Amino acid sequence: MRPLDVRKLQRGGLLTPGRSITLNWSRNGEQVATIQARTEAEHVTLIYRHKSGGNDWQPMDYPVRLEWTACTLGGRRAWFLCPAEGCGRRVALLYIGGAGIFACRHCYRLAYACQREAADDRAARRADSIRERLGWQVGILNLNGGRPKGMHWRTFNRLTAEHDAFVGVSLAGMSARLGLIERRLTNQGAVCTARTEFVLQSNELLW
Structure with missing residues (x-):
C-alpha cells in the first residue's frame, strides 16, 4: 500500500x-x-x-x-x-x-512487519539486536563474544542471559519447523509410494 x-x-x-x-x-x-x-x-x-x-x-x-x-x-x-x-x-x-x-493502518487492518514474524524469527531478531549492542558478530549461530569495554558486569550478564534465552526460543522454533517439514516430506513420500504400488498392482491386474 x-x-x-x-x-x-x-x-x-x-x-x-x-x-x-x-x-x-x-x-x-x-x-x-x-x-x-x-x-x-x-x-x-x-x-x-x-x-x-x-x-x-x-x-x-x-x-x-x-x-x-x-x-x-x-x-x-x-x-x-x-x-x-x-x-x-x-x-x-x-x-x-x-x-x-x-x-490509517487500523482502518485497513494493516500489521507492522514485526507483527507478521513467527515467534522464532522475532527471537532471532532480538538476539541480533543484543549482539550488535555487545559488539558481537551478528548471527545467532556465531559464538558469543566478550564484555565490551566500559560496560558493567551486571549489564553484561543481564544482556547475555536475555540473548541466550532468545537464541533458545529461536532454535526451538526452527527445529520445530524443520521437523514439520521433514514429517510432511515423509508423508508425501509415503503417499507417492502407495500410489506407485497401486499403479503397479493395477497394471498386473490388466495383464
Whole structure:
C-alpha cells in the first residue's frame, strides 16, 4: 500500500498554507502513482483519480484534517486525522487501499512487519539486536563474544542471559519447523509410494 507521511511533508516545508503540491510514488525508479494536494492551515485536500478492478476511474477530492502538537524542545509537530468515516485517529501515516481513500493502518487492518514474524524469527531478531549492542558478530549461530569495554558486569550478564534465552526460543522454533517439514516430506513420500504400488498392482491386474 502506498503511504502518505505527514512527517516528510512537514520536513519538506510542504504544509505551508496556500501551497499546491504534487506527490509521486515510484517502484524500481519508475513512477507508478501521483496525486495533487492543496495545503491549508487546518487540512490538506487530496485530489486524484482511483480505479478498482474493472470499474471506471473515479475522481477523488476530499480534505484530511491536520492537528498540531507542541514538541518538548520547541516547535510543533503535524499529525493527520484519519478521514475514514467513524475513525479520526491521530496518525503520522495514511495508506491508500481498496476503498480508494487514504486511511490509517487500523482502518485497513494493516500489521507492522514485526507483527507478521513467527515467534522464532522475532527471537532471532532480538538476539541480533543484543549482539550488535555487545559488539558481537551478528548471527545467532556465531559464538558469543566478550564484555565490551566500559560496560558493567551486571549489564553484561543481564544482556547475555536475555540473548541466550532468545537464541533458545529461536532454535526451538526452527527445529520445530524443520521437523514439520521433514514429517510432511515423509508423508508425501509415503503417499507417492502407495500410489506407485497401486499403479503397479493395477497394471498386473490388466495383464
